[in-house]
Amino acid sequence: MILGLLVLLLSCREEPVQKETITETETAEGIPVLNLGTFHMGYTTDANTTEFDEHDKKNREEVHAIAARLAKFKPTVIAVEMEPQYNDRLQEQYRAYRENPSMHFEYPDEIELLAYEVGRLSGTERIYGIDHQMGYDYPGIDSLARTLDTPAYKAYMKMAGYRGEQDYDSASTLDKLRIINRNINLDFLITVNADILTHVATEGNFEGADEAAKFYHRNLRMFSNLNQLPLSPDDRVFILMGASHTAFFRDFMSRNPNYHMVDTFGFLD
Template identity: 50%
Template sequence: MPITLIDSTDVVEKVQVLNFATFHIHMGATSDATSVDFDENDKKNQNDAKKIAQLISEFKPTIICVEVPWGKNEELDQEYKAYLTNPSKVSTYYGEVGMVAFEVGRLSNLESIYGIDHKMGYNYNIGQEIENTIDSTTYNNYYKNPFAFHSEINVNHDELSLLEKLKLYNNPKFLDFLINVNADMLAFAGSENGFEGADEAAKYYQRNLRIYSNLNRIPMTIKDRVFILSGGSHTAFLGEFMGRSPKYELVDVMDYL
């Protein structure tokens, strides 16, 4: 059967998306497998966050999505409007949301911001809590020092500026690492007849697919430009999903850093 070629002039226009990875900007531990300390009350950090927002605003987004649960959009809207009323007062709402996304929204003259997160628990420490009979050697060696297996991104985070950290977090190799360390490595953990690690990883895939579904709930047209700010592992998964999508076209984050 002959193959029918599609006319190359039939190019489908897609919605432009700036899918931006960050770490969670607040002091103390998070539930993430990887985390970075960042003092949100430090004046220099606040100024650096505003500079990042100015760079991102050059994308000229018409829609902004953040890692806030979909069910909290009313609260998010109230916090954002309070910031618009008094932008000189730094907002630390959800850390990077208040410090970066709110300022991008203000600079872009947007009236609202969307939360697309969907909370789901999963246990990425499962391999340490069971008798792992699948491949405990690979699993244990990896988690002793994950960065040792990823030489291209094995750097001292403490020596990096905020801008340099964000460039690292948006490096495709770092995004691949985040999927591996948060999910895929769990497939090496499980009992003799069980799939405990893989099942936990599936929960994380499920959470990110639900975040993607929330993104797809937002009304938009081909003329919209979407900026998504989320923790790096969510950015990594969303990038995978949107990279195959008939609707979205990812733009290069480095063009704005």
């Protein structure tokens, strides 16, 4: 029964995705936030990666064109996926980039390629890291799921993937971001990184759920890092992170009166 219901739910995901509905209005309360999820544009230890040559001139130009779109948000603060302990170095490097946008980065990622350029075009002065690292035993849970022959987990992992109107791998960088940031795909990232693990357990135990809790824990700590930033009601915050974190932040901020999320697609369309 569970497997049949899961397959039905997954098949429904193939329907065309409507434009997102989170919008900024004149009456909205809280600090405006542009919460953008991305794939990692440089080296990453993540299990799932996107092929992207960060040194390719065409790719850099495409990313900078995206930055020009995002800069219309006019953020006063940028938050990125870096641990707060490196904030001094981050701020120093960002200042250097603003003074010399042609500066060379040996191993650039989405921070150097996209966040810095958004900030430079917007005149943003403050940038902060809000990441928090934790370890996960995903291989161990996957191995346990296969040993237990867990049908719901196996069915989901077999069918899991981004849903879009075009093939993700062949899409442009802009279209990749459009696909990633759809609610249906942000939901997918929460499920594939955490919730589906709750189906993996030996009798009377919670091996998968406990591993999933670590990912919730990490994202709650990252959200706490955001909440500890010196923000004022006049600030506008651009958050750039791997999209699984964006998905959790979407949920956290949707219930938090201190923030209101602007329509991401208003800056990607």
